[in-house]
Amino acid sequence: MQAATYQCPIxxxxxxxxxxxxxxxxxxVIDSDAPGLKNHEEFLSFLYDKREQKDTRxxxxxxxxxxxxxxxxxxxxxxxxx
Ligand SMILES: [Zn+2]
Numbered sequence: 740m741q742a743a744t745y746q747c748p749i750x751x752x753x754x755x756x757x758x759x760x761x762x763x764x765x766x767x768v769i770d771s772d773a774p775g776l777k778n779h780e781e782f783l784s785f786l787y788d789k790r791e792q793k794d795t796r797x798x799x800x801x802x803x804x805x806x807x808x809x810x811x812x813x814x815x816x817x818x819x820x821x
Contacts, residue, residue, distance in 0.1 A: 746819040752803030755817065757810070762793040 745755050766789040767775035767782075777786040797810040799817065808817060 744819045745813065745817040747801035747804060747806060748817070749806045750801060750804040752801050753819070754802040756800050756802055757813075758796075758798055758800055760794075760796045760798075762795070764791045764793060765789070766791075 744753065746753050747755065765784065765787040767778065768788045770776060772779050773782040775782065775786050776788050799808045799810060799812060800806070801808075
């Protein structure tokens with residue numbers, strides 16, 4: 740069985756990148772010192788009290804023309820046909 744190769748149907752470029760994009764909301768409780776229960780002397784953004792993940796998106800992007808495709812297109816649509 741031959742390994743699949745992928746090609747952008749728009750520009751025929753062969754370099755594609757898979758991207759996983761995620762958004763997070765970090766919460767810091769306001770207390771008597773720096774915001775965040777774990778922050779005392781100074782505010783450090785990685786010492787958060789709560790983190791909620793918002794939208795996530797997985798897509799394939801062509802390195803050459805920048806066209807974005809749904810991740811599921813790896814299953815057939817973007818395969819190189821000879
Ligand atoms: Zn392209």
